[in-house]
Amino acid sequence: EVQLVESGGGLVQPGGSLRLSCSASGFTFSSYAMHWVRQAPGKGLEYVSAISSNGGSTYYADSVKGRFTISRDNSKNTLYLQMSSLRAEDTAVYYCVKGGDPNAFDIWGQGTMVTVSS
């Protein structure tokens, strides 16, 4: 069964840092691009970041550029999102999403909640 399990969320103060992880199973992790998508409480989906299958290319939404870093360890089948200089507006559920067909997003994790508050 293809599965993505996020972890690492929690409560952090403004200006703080947090690292999210996404553990993948049931597919050849190293063959697929991966993405992070977030959803603020009661709001819609926001595309955050992407990384190519070999980690050589990355993309960031303007809202997180310079503060978040996406990475992956294909030997551990794990995707990461290092978040720093966190702001209240970063409060959201963060989803890990598997890229499918070159332009598809097929499998979503259950999400991990990040709350930025003093």
Place this chain on the structure above:
Amino acid sequence: QTVVTQEPSLTVSPGGTVTLTCASSTGAVTSGYYPNWFQQKPGQAPRALIYSTSNKHSWTPARFSGSLLGGKAALTLSGVQPEDEAEYYCLLYYGGAQWVFGGGTKLTVL
């Protein structure tokens, strides 16, 4: 600032047909925007339905179909079931790995 626009809400009767649309502030949506559609029910993660305009995932019910309609991406539900009540999001590609979600359509089955 690229904006992707969806109907905020739609209502459909059980067994009926409804079309949700997805428009781009940059102009007509074409296949090159690789429209994706997702369904999200309260308290759950989104679930993928359609990719690259009209392709279904293996788990996508046959009553869901994707297309381009009048310069927009469209998701049509035919023979709507009560369990189709959910929020639906589209996602469009703008090049350079940039993807933008629409604001979502809340579909009520009544």
